[in-house]
Amino acid sequence: MAEKFLPTLTAGWWRRIPPFRLVLGLCPSLAVTMSAENGMGMGLATAFVLTLSNLAISSMRNVIPSKVRIASYIIIIATLVSIVEILMKAYFFPLAQQLGIYIPLIVVNCIVLGRAEGFASKNPPFISMVDGFSVGTGYAMSLTLIGSIREIFGAGTWFGMRVFSDSFEPMSFLVSAPGAFLTIGTLLALQNLFSRWSGEKFIQG
Amino acid sequence: MNDIVRMVVVLCLIAGVSSAALTVAHVQLGPQMEKQTDLYIRGPALERLFGKPAKEVLNNKVVVHLPDQDVPIFFSRDGEKVSSLAVEAIGKGGFGGDLKIMVGIDLNAGLTNGMEVVSHSETPGLGARIVEPGFRRQWQGLSLETPIALTKDGGTIDSISGASTTSGAAVRGTNEVLLFVRDHKDDILKSISEL
Numbered sequence A: 001m002a003e004k005f006l007p008t009l010t011a012g013w014w015r016r017i018p019p020f021r022l023v024l025g026l027c028p029s030l031a032v033t034m035s036a037e038n039g040m041g042m043g044l045a046t047a048f049v050l051t052l053s054n055l056a057i058s059s060m061r062n063v064i065p066s067k068v069r070i071a072s073y074i075i076i077i078a079t080l081v082s083i084v085e086i087l088m089k090a091y092f093f094p095l096a097q098q099l100g101i102y103i104p105l106i107v108v109n110c111i112v113l114g115r116a117e118g119f120a121s122k123n124p125p126f127i128s129m130v131d132g133f134s135v136g137t138g139y140a141m142s143l144t145l146i147g148s149i150r151e152i153f154g155a156g157t158w159f160g161m162r163v164f165s166d167s168f169e170p171m172s173f174l175v176s177a178p179g180a181f182l183t184i185g186t187l188l189a190l191q192n193l194f195s196r197w198s199g200e201k202f203i204q205g
Numbered sequence B: 001m002n003d004i005v006r007m008v009v010v011l012c013l014i015a016g017v018s019s020a021a022l023t024v025a026h027v028q029l030g031p032q033m034e035k036q037t038d039l040y041i042r043g044p045a046l047e048r049l050f051g052k053p054a055k056e057v058l059n060n061k062v063v064v065h066l067p068d069q070d071v072p073i074f075f076s077r078d079g080e081k082v083s084s085l086a087v088e089a090i091g092k093g094g095f096g097g098d099l100k101i102m103v104g105i106d107l108n109a110g111l112t113n114g115m116e117v118v119s120h121s122e123t124p125g126l127g128a129r130i131v132e133p134g135f136r137r138q139w140q141g142l143s144l145e146t147p148i149a150l151t152k153d154g155g156t157i158d159s160i161s162g163a164s165t166t167s168g169a170a171v172r173g174t175n176e177v178l179l180f181v182r183d184h185k186d187d188i189l190k191s192i193s194e195l
Helices: A002-015 A026-031 A036-059 A066-091 A093-102 A104-108 A110-120 A125-155 A177-197 B002-050 B054-058 B127-131 B133-139 B164-193
Strands: B061-065 B070-078 B081-094 B097-106 B111-119 B140-143
Touching (some): A026 A104, A026 A177, A036 A093, A066 A104, A093 A104, A093 B002, A110 A125, A125 A177, B002 B097, B002 B111, B054 B070, B070 B164, B097 B164, B111 B133
Antiparallel strands (some): B070 B081, B081 B097, B097 B111
């Protein structure tokens, strides 16, 4: 257990960081990263759901019959997502409004289901929770990064603060949908280049 | 056979525990959610209806208890006299559930002075366009005496294209408000003066 702890904890921050290494959850990555704040909010909401769903699913992994496991996972995940939505509406209302439909859509986020099926259903609760936390925070970091790039160059601000003087003309297309594809594509390419340069084994095909 | 029973039992248990957890969360955090809605949704809506800063009017709230529901009402004073009301109502039968709307009523002129959407879960791009001013502008200066209707039912309200269900729900909610104000105007003014 102890020897698995550190590798699992750090795996989600580089070796299988979504959405770059674990190319899952691309839809919210493209849709909600107009600003660093939105990206971080979405990422943290996903991380919360992922940590708790991994914990819940792995503690019940011996009870849930394998034929109905996906249905059970969906119920558990959907409950957690609804709780997150209620929490956000109660304490971060403007953010909840900004993210809108993407909060309920965490239910069908492939990362959550993927970690449940791929990790939590085979491992004990504590290590599964660590995995969920690590992948979730990795996702939050990625989304914050994508959001920061798009916000800084697309709107000239970062978390709402001005970073450039008035003479800077923001490339406003970066905050619209095409900019999301461009940013994520470029980051993916850079990450692949870096991995190749450092001689890492490819995980993705 | 045993397997099937186990499946059903486990799924039912999970679903039961989940819904219990959700109910608890909803009941516990309901008031807090209400507060946030007041601050971010009802506040701006009241500013538009009354033309006064939200801080002044958010606390001007009375609730009239009807046998089947509680109706929250906001009011604004012009000097000492109550000049306008904003009555909240449920527009039943929207496309994605019920709408919560607020209808502004100018008591001096005896006309409506606007409609605001407090919450909805309509389809983005279709029914969700109910929040746009273009559609809601039609609620300016309608008579309080006659119920309103969509143009396809012979009325005057043009429905949002592709979202007649949503428009219908807004109209139904408004008619409820008009009826309510006609029947309970004295009760409302009485509970405001008792405040």
